[in-house]
Amino acid sequence: MAPLPDSRTSGPRRLRELLRGPDPVLAPGAYDAMSALLVEQAGFPAVYMTGFGTTASLLGRPDIGLLTMTEMTDAARRIVSAVGVPVIADADTGYGNAINVIRTVHEYEAAGVAAIHLEDQPAPKRCGHMDGKKVIAAGTMAGKIEAAVEARRDPDFVIIARTDARAVEGFDAALERARRYRDAGADMLFLEALQTDAEIEAAAAAFPDTPLLFNWVEGGKTPPTGLARLTELGYRLVIFPLSTLLAATTAVRDVLADVAAAGTPVGAVRHLPGLDDFFQTVGLPEALDLGKRYDHD
Numbered sequence: 001m002a003p004l005p006d007s008r009t010s011g012p013r014r015l016r017e018l019l020r021g022p023d024p025v026l027a028p029g030a031y032d033a034m035s036a037l038l039v040e041q042a043g044f045p046a047v048y049m050t051g052f053g054t055t056a057s058l059l060g061r062p063d064i065g066l067l068t069m070t071e072m073t074d075a076a077r078r079i080v081s082a083v084g085v086p087v088i089a090d091a092d093t094g095y096g097n098a099i100n101v102i103r104t105v106h107e108y109e110a111a112g113v114a115a116i117h118l119e120d121q122p123a124p125k126r127c128g129h130m131d132g133k134k135v136i137a138a139g140t141m142a143g144k145i146e147a148a149v150e151a152r153r154d155p156d157f158v159i160i161a162r163t164d165a166r167a168v169e170g171f172d173a174a175l176e177r178a179r180r181y182r183d184a185g186a187d188m189l190f191l192e193a194l195q196t197d198a199e200i201e202a203a204a205a206a207f208p209d210t211p212l213l214f215n216w217v218e219g220g221k222t223p224p225t226g227l228a229r230l231t232e233l234g235y236r237l238v239i240f241p242l243s244t245l246l247a248a249t250t251a252v253r254d255v256l257a258d259v260a261a262a263g264t265p266v267g268a269v270r271h272l273p274g275l276d277d278f279f280q281t282v283g284l285p286e287a288l289d290l291g292k293r294y295d296h297d
Contacts, residue, residue, distance in 0.1 A: 012156035015086035015114040018045050019158075019188075019211055019236050024227070029241035031057040032075070033082035034282075039244070040083040041281070049079050049113070050241040051090035052127050057245075065124030069095040069104055077111040086114035088158075088239070093125050094118045097140075098147035105151040105159075115158030117190050117213070118148060120165065120177065128164055128192040129220035135168050138177045142184040149185035160213055161186035164193065167221075171199050175206050182210050188237065189213070193221045200225060204233035211236040218242045 018025045027046040030036035031053030039047045052063040054075045059066055069091075076089045089108060094101035101118065108116050119125065120141040126133050135141075141163075148159050161181035165174040171194075178189045190213040191203050200223070204212060214235040215222065219242070230238055258268040279285070 011086060011112070012114045012154050012158060015046060015088070015158055016156050018086070024214075024231055024235050025237045026227075027088055027237065027239045029053055029239065029244055030079055031245050033078045035244045035248070036079040036087070037082045037282070040085050044085070046086045046088060046114075046237075047079060047083055048239040048241060049076055049087055049089040050239075050245070051092055052241055053245040054090070063127040064130075065092065065126070067092075069100075069107060073107045073111045076108060076113050080112035087112070088115040088117070088160075088237070089113040091116035091118050093121055093123050094144055094148070096123070098144045101144045101147045102151040105148050105157075106153070109153055109157055115160055115188075116148075117160035117162045117188075118144060119162040119190075119192070120181075128162075128215070129217050129222075131167075133164050133167050135163070135165050135177075138180050141177070142180045145181050145184040145186050158187045159185070160188040160190050162190035162192055162213075166191060166193055166195065166199070171195075171202070175203065178203075178207065182207070187211065190215065193217075195221055195223075197223055197225070201233060204235065208234065213237045213239065216240050218246060 025046050026044055027048040028039045028044055029048045029050035030039050031050055036047045051067070051072065054072065055061055055063045055067050058071065058075065072089070072091070076087065080087050091104055091108060094104045105116070119128070120135045120138070122134055122136050145159065145161050152159065161178070163174050163177040163181065165177050174191050178191055182189060188211040189207055192215060194200050194203060212235050214225070214230055214237070216224070216238055218240065227238070255265070255268045255272070259265050
């Protein structure tokens with residue numbers, strides 16, 4: 001049964017506690033409140049709000065910078081309200097310059113997320129595993145990270161600096177940018193779209209004392225790497241942004257194909273959860289019990 005969300009168990013402090021643990025924190029991607037709830041119920045300690053998936057869910061469009069900051073923070077707020085574990089959120093480019101980043105940090109904090117990552121692409125950005133990316137000047141991005149760090153009201157709120165420079169300027173340049181962003185105050189580094197096992201290892205070796213995020217993009221440019229190896233290398237946070245979205249897409253396509261072929265869902269429903277099972281998933285019994293508590297008639 002799904003408990004009603006308890007925000008006291010979530011947030012920046014809890015995420016920092018997890019990051020200090022012996023194993024990497026695993027955070028599957030969620031694109032809405034329902035997928036986030038399923039991530040939590042599967043036993044994962046954190047949820048990753050994917051910008052790729054959120055764009056697909058809200059717009060049915062690709063991740064090319066189409067969502068605004070307010071749309072993203074609204075989505076984050078709904079996800080946070082559905083779960084009791086920390087939520088790490090994609091904050092894209094910060095939606096403008098350093099001044100815009102200040103408001104972005106305030107709005108994501110107000111939404112209740114535990115961490116955001118900011119990237120060094122210009123607007124409109126692209127998914128980190130698409131071709132044709134560009135990056136802004138390293139100094140400009142370092143200033144945005146500095147602004148983000150100074151803007152946070154909760155010192156435990158985690159600022160993750162992402163660089164997309166590997167695809168644009170090469171691996172060495174990506175390392176140098178990551179160093180600059182670390183020196184600007186970033187709590188964690190995210191080197192996007194590393195292309196070889198050697199680069200994955202070299203990135204970890206370059207930052208032995210700085211927490212690193214590994215983006216396990218399903219079908220992306222980064223080689224699939226086992227959890228044991230990532231643990232050995234010292235990566236502290238591993239996100240899986242697309243598994244839930246791709247699984248949902250496949251399942252919905254299959255059901256619709258069955259309905260189109262048969263004319264009704266009579267065959268498809270045999271393989272689906274029943275309504276009682278679904279009611280348990282979304283916490284209907286607990287909600288009804290809570291309602292009785294306040295019904296004094």
